[in-house]
Amino acid sequence: MGPNRRYVRYVAPVMAAALVLSLAACGSSTSGTGSSQSTLDQIISRGTIRVGTILSLPPFGMKDASGNPQGFDVDIANDIAQALSVKLEVVDTTAADRIPNLTTSKVDLIVADFTRTAERAKSISFTDPYIAAGYNLLVKKGSGINGVADLTGKTVAVPKGTTEDVAITAANPQAKIARFDTTAACILAVKQGQADAMVEDSNVLLYQAKLDPTLEVSKESVLPVEYNGFGLRRGDPDWQSWLNLFLFNEITSGRETQLYEKWFGQAPLFPLNPQY
Amino acid sequence: MLFDWSSVTRYLDLIEQGLFLTIQISVVAFSGAFALGLVGALARRSRLLPLRLIAATYVEVLRNTPCMLQIFVVYFALPSFGLKFDNVVAGEIALALNVGAYMTEVFRAGIQSISSGQIEAAASLGLSGTQIFRHVVFPQAIQNIYPPLINMVTITILGSSLLTAIAVPELLGSALVIQSRTFRTIEIFAVVTGIYFVLTFGTSTLMNLLGRRLFPARARL
Amino acid sequence: MDWQAVWDSRSLLIEGVFLTLELAAVAICLGSVVGLAAALARTSRLAVVNWAAQGYIGLFRGTPLLMQLFFIYFGLPYLGVNVDRAVAAIVALTLYSGAYIAEIVRAGIESVAKGQRDAAQSLGLSFPQLMRYVVIPQAGLVTLPPLVGFYISVVKDTSLAYVIGYSELLRNAQSIIDRTARPIEVYLVVGLLYFAICFPLSRMVARLEKRVMATR
Numbered sequence: 001m002g003p004n005r006r007y008v009r010y011v012a013p014v015m016a017a018a019l020v021l022s023l024a025a026c027g028s029s030t031s032g033t034g035s036s037q038s039t040l041d042q043i044i045s046r047g048t049i050r051v052g053t054i055l056s057l058p059p060f061g062m063k064d065a066s067g068n069p070q071g072f073d074v075d076i077a078n079d080i081a082q083a084l085s086v087k088l089e090v091v092d093t094t095a096a097d098r099i100p101n102l103t104t105s106k107v108d109l110i111v112a113d114f115t116r117t118a119e120r121a122k123s124i125s126f127t128d129p130y131i132a133a134g135y136n137l138l139v140k141k142g143s144g145i146n147g148v149a150d151l152t153g154k155t156v157a158v159p160k161g162t163t164e165d166v167a168i169t170a171a172n173p174q175a176k177i178a179r180f181d182t183t184a185a186c187i188l189a190v191k192q193g194q195a196d197a198m199v200e201d202s203n204v205l206l207y208q209a210k211l212d213p214t215l216e217v218s219k220e221s222v223l224p225v226e227y228n229g230f231g232l233r234r235g236d237p238d239w240q241s242w243l244n245l246f247l248f249n250e251i252t253s254g255r256e257t258q259l260y261e262k263w264f265g266q267a268p269l270f271p272l273n274p275q276y
Numbered sequence: 277m278l279f280d281w282s283s284v285t286r287y288l289d290l291i292e293q294g295l296f297l298t299i300q301i302s303v304v305a306f307s308g309a310f311a312l313g314l315v316g317a318l319a320r321r322s323r324l325l326p327l328r329l330i331a332a333t334y335v336e337v338l339r340n341t342p343c344m345l346q347i348f349v350v351y352f353a354l355p356s357f358g359l360k361f362d363n364v365v366a367g368e369i370a371l372a373l374n375v376g377a378y379m380t381e382v383f384r385a386g387i388q389s390i391s392s393g394q395i396e397a398a399a400s401l402g403l404s405g406t407q408i409f410r411h412v413v414f415p416q417a418i419q420n421i422y423p424p425l426i427n428m429v430t431i432t433i434l435g436s437s438l439l440t441a442i443a444v445p446e447l448l449g450s451a452l453v454i455q456s457r458t459f460r461t462i463e464i465f466a467v468v469t470g471i472y473f474v475l476t477f478g479t480s481t482l483m484n485l486l487g488r489r490l491f492p493a494r495a496r497l
Numbered sequence: 498m499d500w501q502a503v504w505d506s507r508s509l510l511i512e513g514v515f516l517t518l519e520l521a522a523v524a525i526c527l528g529s530v531v532g533l534a535a536a537l538a539r540t541s542r543l544a545v546v547n548w549a550a551q552g553y554i555g556l557f558r559g560t561p562l563l564m565q566l567f568f569i570y571f572g573l574p575y576l577g578v579n580v581d582r583a584v585a586a587i588v589a590l591t592l593y594s595g596a597y598i599a600e601i602v603r604a605g606i607e608s609v610a611k612g613q614r615d616a617a618q619s620l621g622l623s624f625p626q627l628m629r630y631v632v633i634p635q636a637g638l639v640t641l642p643p644l645v646g647f648y649i650s651v652v653k654d655t656s657l658a659y660v661i662g663y664s665e666l667l668r669n670a671q672s673i674i675d676r677t678a679r680p681i682e683v684y685l686v687v688g689l690l691y692f693a694i695c696f697p698l699s700r701m702v703a704r705l706e707k708r709v710m711a712t713r
Contacts (some may be wrong), residue, residue, distance in 0.1 A: 056675055063672040067509045091582075092662040097571075103459070104574035106581065123459045123521070155362075156441065161456030176441035178363060179453060181660070184675040189443075191678065192355040194363070211425035212678065304532070340649070340695035341688045342656040344667060352680045430559070438657075448563055461571040469560050469568065469639035476559040 004237055017072055027261035035222050038238035039108050048087045051077040052107035052231075055092040059207050059263040060113045072263040074109045076130065079255065080109070083246055094181055096161025102231055109243070110231030115163045127243045129227035130256065132270035133201040135164050137218035137224055138190055138208060145197050147220030151175035157186035157195035164199040167223050190215065201228075207264055225270055283458035284467050287450075293306075294450030295471060298436050303366055303413025303445060308372030312387060320384055331380065338377035344438055346370045352444045367439035375432050382428065386421035419491045426483045430476045436450045447471060501516030503686050509673055512664030514690055520650040521666060523553035524590035528651070531591060534596025539603055540628045552601070557596035562657050570661040582699055586658040601647060606632055642706045649698045655693065666690065 007088035011216070017255040043049045053061040053073045067092040068144055091107050098114060101107050102124050113133070116126040128207045137156070145154065152174040158165045160179045169177060178195055180186050187208055189195040205217045230247075250256050251272050260268045284291070319331035338346065343493075351366040361369060390413055398408045418425075440449035451468040455461055503510075536548035557565065569592075572641035580588065609632050617631045657667035670687040674680050 049620055056671070057674060062675055063509070063669075065676070066575065067512060067669060067672065069446065092664070094662070096452060097662070099459045100455075100571045101462055106574075119458075128500075132519060161451055165453075166457070179445070179449070180443045181441060181452075184671065185441075185443075188674065188678075188680060190350055192352055192680070193360055194355060233593050336696060336699065337688075340653075340699055341691045342653040342667065343658045345684065345688055345691065348680075348686050351647065353684050356681055434561045437563050439565070441660075448561060451564075452567075461567075462575050465564065465568050465572055470563055472561060472564065473559045477555065492665065 040239040046249040052093040052110045054112045126229040135223040137197045154196040157198040283460040287454045294447040298447040305371035309375035312376030316380030317383035385485040506673045512670035517666040525592040528594025531595030535599035536602035571594045605636040
């Protein structure tokens with residue numbers, strides 16, 4: 001075997017790989033979707049909608065004993081799929097990954113207790129609110145922690161990438177902040193005594209306090225009431241207006257209240273009343 | 277492709293803190309692993325059966341279960357048994373235990389490879405057991421196991437990234453927090469990947485150089 | 498200790514075991530191919546090929562697997578390649594395994610004394626013949642224990658795929674803990690499951706090591 005054959009043997013595969021890679025990089029568009037077609041049309045023609053939900057945030061999203069997604073957000077996503085006559089595919093995400101999952105087109109929609117903030121709205125779009133929440137502290141009964149001021153020197157758990165993560169950092173710089181990947185990990189940390197408190201949507205906290213009598217929710221709230229909506233990619237007015245119409249019907253028909261009572265066991269803490 | 281490097285430069289102090297914590301955790305955890313490895317290897321070669329069994333169990337359990345699970349157990353499960361450690365300490369303990377199991381086997385192989393002839397000769401010269409270990413066995417064992425030792429240091433540094441799951445603000449955890457604030461992925465991940473690479477490559481290169489100076493007879497590393 | 502809650506979720510645990518084994522098997526197969534290719538590329542006399550392989554191996558052995566998972570899942574779309582979590586997990590684990598396997602294979606090849614390789618070449622054996630008749634038979638046995646040992650780590654490393662939302666045993670375990678609030682029971686059972694998968698493989702590695710020792 002002469003030297004030329006050796007060149008071909010080694011160089012060819014490498015050059016082929018390099019060629020393929022560069023074609024892939026240049027050929028595809030740099031933006032996520034690269035299509036001017038609305039997500040609404042894409043979903044209908046595809047026959048499936050991919051919804052990102054946090055399945056570690058009971059009772060908004062969790063897995064049942066067989067591993068199937070269930071929860072308040074899952075039921076809402078089901079209603080959306082039915083209204084569109086498509087199949088639902090639930091994509092498990094964490095709070096921090098909601099926006100990356102959306103901007104990289106891995107999901108068409110985020111239904112995950114997603115708070116509308118101006119900062120986030122620079123990267124993605126929000127619909128009108130679908131649920132409102134206060135933010136309180138979850139602590140062990142008898143801990144004596146009633147509000148943000150009591151957190152000085154104490155460990156407070158928050159999920160990464162949430163509004164409470166940012167807020168608590170500013171609210172009490174003397175608190176020791178432990179940032180976990182999921183709300184469930186925060187709850188476990190409080191239960192096992194690794195954290196003195198955690199901050200989360202008050203809807204979630206009341207549910208957890210009901211499940212575990214050793215826990216209680218603080219009276220004082222940490223953040224003002226926040227309005228959570230669906231998340232979708234920017235530049236998609238058709239999809240956004242469809243979703244807003246869906247929400248209007250969902251809320252005014254009482255379906256949203258019905259689902260809330262099913263999952264949280266009580267009337268909504270902050271009822272929504274959309275005006276025409 | 278629009279890269280927004282300000283998303284990284286705004287949070288340089290977070291990255292710095294993460295880097296220092298990663299280094300601290302790696303040093304503490306590896307020191308613990310080294311000690312555990314030595315003790316474990318001696319225990320496995322002990323004449324006492326209970327000691328051999330305990331050491332063997334320790335090694336097999338920790339090498340056949342995932343490190344992530346071990347970290348969760350130390351941090352989330354042990355408090356129920358009265359052993360509560362804060363997240364950095366829990367992480368260091370879990371990492372030390374995990375790498376220590378591998379170090380036990382590394383040391384065991386290293387000690388075993390020293391021919392018994394040397395030990396017998398030393399004994400016949402009147403050296404006590406401890407002296408034999410200190411002057412004959414240990415120096416040669418370290419030389420024998422030096423390459424896998426460097427490997428274990430790298431594994432410890434990379435293993436520290438798992439601690440982000442128990443809210444330790446080390447390098448990877450800081451990268452994830454920055455990502456969740458800026459919503460930009462590639463820039464921060466590229467920077468942190470680079471830092472990890474420099475850390476591991478730099479450490480192994482330094483250790484290789486150190487080895488060449490400490491063990492001039494063994495030029496091939 | 499409440500074992501009923503864990504027993505009720507057994508289908509999730511069994512599913513987790515299968516998902517873990519599935520991911521590990523794919524990563525091991527693909528990773529071995531990639532690793533072999535990289536190891537061969539390292540022996541090439543072409544500088545470009547040699548350096549490219551060295552770069553790949555160095556990068557994937559010098560950075561955390563968690564980082565690689567995030568990068569491939571969230572970073573690739575910026576280069577125009579969109580991957581779902583299964584593909585991302587497979588690609589990341591494959592590239593990671595390939596780098597380590599390449600080093601293991603290289604160490605095995607180099608353990609065959611250079612004198613033998615030189616002798617073979619002076620006898621006129623070509624590179625493929627050299628590999629087939631001299632290197633692989635001798636290197637093969639030496640490479641097996643660390644190789645199988647690494648395969649065991651791949652099984653354990655699948656537990657990291659949970660960070661990109663991929664469902665495997667550890668993620669399912671966490672879902673069960675979320676629902677039942679019984680961390681100790683679940684961790685114990687899951688630990689036993691991983692142990693049951695990995696320990697027999699470890700025993701095999703120990704036996705292989707004894708056989709290697711016998712030939713030396």
